Amino acid sequence: MFRTSTSDQHPITSLVSHRGVAYWTLVEVTMQVPWFLVQIMHPGDDRDVEHEPKKSFIVPEERVLDLVRLQNVPRLWIESISIISPGYMNGSAGWQMNPLAAIWTASEPDEPSHEATLYELDDGRRYVQSAFGTALKSLVQPVLVADFRPRRAAA
Template sequence: MFHTNDANKHPLSNAYGKGNHVWIAAEVQLRLPLFMVEFNCQEVDEEGDDLSILRTLFLARGDDVFNLVSDLTPRNSLRSVALLTPTSGELGSIWSINQLTSIWEAEDPSDSHLKLKVFSKADGSYYVDSMLEIDACQLQDWHQLVALPTAGSHQ
């Protein structure tokens, strides 16, 4: 989750219309993994010319990533999805970034009614989007929901 306050509102924030805000800073409220989703957004300017704008969103939940990817229209093309993972060490805190290649859904081993999102990383490992520490090898009945584009490939 992200936290903002009015002191971090950009001076030109009101230029983006009612209900939209531009921030110069946002605090990561909980040091949990985050997702970074990039996609091209096709728009038409005031003169009727097509514009392609690269948009980058940070999302806190795997379900939100899947919903965004699923809801992209043909005028919006997904470019990449990455996982940002916080770690701590002797030198302080750092964030690791892993390119994601696909989204899966699998059953929780303790309750088959619970479906968890599982993300394949480019290195072949998996990230299970769960507050509980569940290893991917414990999950059952995997179903691939979507393949994600990676560097050099496009959907």
């Protein structure tokens, strides 16, 4: 989640915003969980795709999977997805952003009714989100949930 304050609302909000929409100069990240930067293209019917602006969203995992389902909508596609991972997950002292290749789920070995989530980066590294702190090598039967790797053309 993000926390904001009215003092951080950008002055342009009152000039260009629609009712219920605001522009912010600052938001605070209140949860140390992965977030996703999703860029979506949705070109107009008679416009040049190369010059269409991308829409970018920062969303939690459950929303990124909703956006993946939109790939079946005609003339709408996900341009890119990056994971924004907290330091405990990426092994550093802070947040990092990396292109995401896929999302997997796997059964927890000691609690098979619970699932952990694996995030596969485009460089092959994998991060695990486990309520029980389970290591990658201990997870059972990974299942591919979403694949963001570019499709290869048939030869």
